[in-house]
Amino acid sequence: MTTETGLKRVLVMTLGFIFTVATSVGISIAVIGRPQPLPTISKVAAAAVAPSAIGETKLITLHQLEQSLGPAPLDVVFDVDDTVLFTSAAFQWGTRKYGKEIVSAGVSVREEDLKTEEDRQKYREFWTKLNNGLDEYSVPKWIAYELIKLHKSRGDRIHFVTKRIFTGEEQLTALLKEHFGLEEIEPVIFTNRKAKVDSFKKVRATISYGDSDGDIRDSITAGARPIRVMRARTSVNVEPVHNGDFGEEVLMNSEF
Numbered sequence: 074m075t076t077e078t079g080l081k082r083v084l085v086m087t088l089g090f091i092f093t094v095a096t097s098v099g100i101s102i103a104v105i106g107r108p109q110p111l112p113t114i115s116k117v118a119a120a121a122v123a124p125s126a127i128g129e130t131k132l133i134t135l136h137q138l139e140q141s142l143g144p145a146p147l148d149v150v151f152d153v154d155d156t157v158l159f160t161s162a163a164f165q166w167g168t169r170k171y172g173k174e175i176v177s178a179g180v181s182v183r184e185e186d187l188k189t190e191e192d193r194q195k196y197r198e199f200w201t202k203l204n205n206g207l208d209e210y211s212v213p214k215w216i217a218y219e220l221i222k223l224h225k226s227r228g229d230r231i232h233f234v235t236k237r238i239f240t241g242e243e244q245l246t247a248l249l250k251e252h253f254g255l256e257e258i259e260p261v262i263f264t265n266r267k268a269k270v271d272s273f274k275k276v277r278a279t280i281s282y283g284d285s286d287g288d289i290r291d292s293i294t295a296g297a298r299p300i301r302v303m304r305a306r307t308s309v310n311v312e313p314v315h316n317g318d319f320g321e322e323v324l325m326n327s328e329f
């Protein structure tokens with residue numbers, strides 16, 4: 074090999090190396106700079122449903138739900154807050170007026186947990202106001218209209234069970250009757266922060282709709298088919314939910 078040939082080869086290799094590096098850097102810059110494709114709607118929806126269990130969540134449409142129902146009449150039970158009513162306005166007002174240690178949506182504060190009589194008085198005052206007036210500011214959810222319309226059309230029996238505190242009087246039953254055109258329903262069952270299992274058994278619930286993990290857990294324990302109604306992301310109830318993680322069906326478009 075002559076010295077000239079050797080120099081040429083070294084020059085070619087050097088240029089090749091520079092080209093390779095420049096190309097790689099160029100491609101990297103291009104990749105970084107290139108707008109990434111937006112996630113599809115279905116991916117966004119799936120992420121909203123259950124970030125930890127994408128692909129395993131059993132999503133169900135209203136139509137599929139209707140097709141899956143057994144012969145009527147069934148006993149169907151609904152949770153209230155964030156399932157049939159968007160009640161965040163009332164809870165937000167309560168938290169601001171009485172303090173989050175007394176009123177906090179989704180946190181199971183019990184009267185006996187409060188230290189002073191003054192706090193216990195405030196607690197009772199809030200729950201009395203909630204069940205007898207503040208719900209005037211609660212907004213019925215669209216999905217609740219659809220579900221109740223479906224079950225009414227089949228002649229199913231509709232029940233409501235809530236973990237709210239009962240203080241001796243309530244207008245909630247009358248409000249639900251009016252909103253959803255329900256003529257004959259039993260008074261709403263208040264469990265006073267306790268589990269709903271016994272209430273679900275008492276009404277012989279076949280299907281149970283709820284937004285919280287507790288609703289789903291209690292439905293499974295009581296032998297009812299749980300259907301998850303999604304809690305709106307604007308709810309002031311920040312207790313975590315794990316939609317679909319119990320193997321329950323998650324109703325599509327049920328946030329609002």
Ligand SMILES: [Mg+2]
Pocket residue numbers: 152153154155156283284285
């Ligand atoms: Mg609820």
